[in-house]
Structure formats: C-alpha cells, structure tokens
C-alpha cells in the first residue's frame with residue numbers, strides 16, 4: 396500500500412472560538428499545501444483547556460464547530476480528525492468529543508473521551524475533568540483507504556486495555572488528540588506513545604495545542620509520531636507548527652510478521668473480560 400502523508404496541527408488555542416476555528420482552518424490549508432492526506436487537530440482546539448470554559452463553549456453534534464470542521468474536510472478533500480471540542484447532548488451532559496470527517500465532509504466517527512482526567516500531583520498539576528465533563532462509553536475505530544484507525548483522547552492513552560481493544564478491532568494506527576501538561580508531559584508523554592506503539596505494533600500519532608506559558612493549564616505540546624517498531628519518527632517542541640510525515644502502512648505488517656506479538660497472545664490464559672479493578676459508573680468513581 397502507498398504511503399500516507401499525515402499533518403499534525405500544533406496550534407495556539409485562545410479565548411475566542413471563532414479565532415480558534417480560523418487558526419485551525421489556516422493550518423489545515425497549510426498542511427494540505429504540503430500534500431497531507433489526513434490531518435489531526437489537538438484536544439480542545441476550539442476552547443481553552445479549562446473547566447470554566449467547557450460549558451460555555453459546548454455545542455451539540457452538528458453545531459457551528461462541527462459544520463466548520465466538515466467544511467474544512469470537504470473544501471480541502473482531506474480526512475480530518477477534528478481534535479476535540481466540548482460537546483453537549485440533549486440531557487445537558489458535556490463530553491470531550493472528537494469528530495472525524497471524510498473527504499466529502501461526512502462524519503465517519505466520533506469518540507467521546509472515555510477516561511476523565513482527574514489528577515492531583517502534589518506540587519504539580521491538578522485537574523478534575525469530572526467537575527464538568529461526563530465520560531464516553533465506546534472504543535472507537537473507523538476505516539480509511541489507508542487502513543483501520545483507532546481514536547482515543549489524551550488521558551485515554553494511559554490505559555493499555557483500551558489501545559489493545561482498538562487493535563483487537565483491527566486498528567493499525569491510533570490517533571490521539573491530546574494536551575499533556577508541564578508536570579506529566581516531560582515525564583510520560585513520549586514513553587506512553589512509544590509503549591502503546593510497541594505493545595500493539597501500530598503507528599501512534601499525537602497532536603497537542605502549542606504551549607502558552609500564560610494559560611491556566613500549560614500544554615506540553617510535543618506533537619509526536621511513533622512507528623510500529625517503537626521509534627519516534629518526528630516530535631515537535633512547544634511552538635506552534637505543523638508536523639508532516641509519510642507513514643508506511645506496509646511497515647505495520649512487516650513488524651507484525653517479524654515479531655509476531657499479536658499472534659503470541661495467550662488469550663486462553665488472560666482476556667480483557669475480567670479484571671480486578673472497580674468499574675466506574677459513567678466514568679465516575
């Protein structure tokens with residue numbers, strides 16, 4: 396199969412939804428001018444990553460931001476992973492949701508972040524998504540001419556079972572709109588991408604907001620691509636920019652044939668259906 400040229404958009408996210416969408420539109424066009432065929436926007440690309448803004452910025456599926464994303468995909472004839480936005484449902488629940496569009500601007504997938512980011516690192520980062528957000532309940536894959544792709548959002552990457560489930564569903568690539576921070580980013584971001592790539596022999600792609608030291612939540616940036624061998628093929632710093640990379644779908648099969656981890660699984664011995672942890676109700680413990 397031919398190569399897939401991807402573009403990861405690492406953009407500054409400000410307080411105006413319209414300006415954020417305009418910035419996304421310009422960066423998508425720039426990525427397309429470099430022949431990107433699939434473009435990934437960052438987590439909460441249209442809204443500051445801050446609980447106080449999620450309710451005010453939230454929109455229904457099919458709303459203004461959704462339509463803008465659909466138009467960007469259509470006008471540029473590109474697959475577009477629309478980062479994520481705060482999505483509100485008809486019950487008033489708000490989700491951290493990623494919408495995916497094909498080249499005709501049609502929605503082909505939707506992922507609501509499954510694991511809510513509730514952490515409290517002493518002397519470091521505190522965040523409690525569950526103050527405003529609800530968790531999704533689905534593992535999301537979608538098909539493209541380049542192969543099946545899995546979609547997760549940021550903190551979801553820390554849960555190996557979810558990535559493995561996507562791979563069991565046939566994913567060859569896992570896409571992660573994310574926004575790590577200056578506590579956990581330097582410590583865990585790259586290692587998580589490399590570990591999930593190694594475990595599952597997939598391409599891992601992460602797109603993050605650019606770093607703004609003035610923001611209440613400082614994004615680590617460092618948008619990244621790791622190949623199925625676990626090698627970092629490209630990684631950005633904190634600055635606003637676009638990462639362009641050619642992925643080789645054939646490499647996935649090559650690595651899986653040479654080092655057949657997925658065939659060596661002992662599913663007679665261990666499965667994902669039982670585990671010792673407490674299962675949260677709707678993502679809340």
Ligand SMILES: NC(=O)CCC(=O)C(=O)O
Pocket residue numbers: 438512548549550551553573574575576579580583
């Ligand atoms: N937005 C997020 O889910 C942040 C996740 C994160 O920083 C982590 O360390 O995990």
